[in-house]
Amino acid sequence: MIRYDCLKLLAPRITDELVVTSLSGQKIEWANLSQHHGNLLVGTMGTALGVGMGVAIGLPNRRVIVIESDGSVLLSLFNLPTLANLNPQNLIVLVFDNQVYSGTRISEPTATAGKTDLAMMARGAGIEQATTVRDLDGFQKELDDAVAKNQLRFIVCKVEESVTHREILRTDLDPIENKYQFVRYLERTEGRAIFRGRG
């Protein structure tokens, strides 16, 4: 299974969902497939899941989807027990586990290339609906089920290492520009101001 193929299945399903991405391939490929203003392209390691939790708690009326990676989750494992106990029902976490640190130039194994099972760790932390999918059909079914239900889901997607993110056009969206795009989108769709203070 290739991550980009999974994201191609997800992109047309996005209506008013908010999507928070991790770094590198997750960010580049998602930004290539979706220019939705509800995208928050966090793009740093070990931070997207936390930010996504905050967004989900801040807007319990909105579905939030976090697109994470194995290396990024491994860097912020403290997120797992916190996520389990906060238990936001409107949050779907997709962890694309390619078993490597795969930036723009490197390919080095992560712990999941060895003995580590992220879904099992998530269940151990108390996330009840933590599963692993290994093919595109399984991904589609798990995604359909997650979207149909209002409950916290943690879906580890076992994918092959791929270099799509090195070959496609990389977004030039600046973090500050992305923040305002996201915040103004929320202001339009939620009908209220987000930031305070005088301009």
Place this chain on the structure above:
Amino acid sequence: MEGALATRLVAGLKQAGIDLVTYLPETRLSQILPLLRNDPSFTLLPVASESEAVTIGAGAALTGKQVAIYMECTGLYVSCYTLVSIARRYGVPLLLVVAYLGSMNDQRNNAVYAVSGTYVEPLLDALQIKTQILVNGDRLEDDIQDAVRHMHALKLPVALVFTGDFTR
């Protein structure tokens, strides 16, 4: 910290509009926790690391929550990465409520904290986080109001760092 000071601190946060607090417990200011927990105007989120206190707080702030992050000063060391990579890089208004253990004014200072305290002020400087150090409650409510106004004006984290009478 005396109960009266804790009550004023929480009332000051409320008056300034703070409505969500992420935190990892510590001892010096801990009297504020039951007050925050028992006031329905606050959403109180316990975390396992100050690093995620910042990321969760930042996510909530981008949805319109008025966020304070309560931590021991050593939590600044833990959260440096997310303060830089999320709060500062994106420009997110966050109020850091920091218990300043190991400062010269820490009334319970000891060998465990004194060295850790040494780096707090230089670190906040290095992070370019505007900081107000409070040693007593003379201007407590005003300092909280000023800090919250400033964080919204800057769209960045600002820090209130509590020592002296707050550490008794």
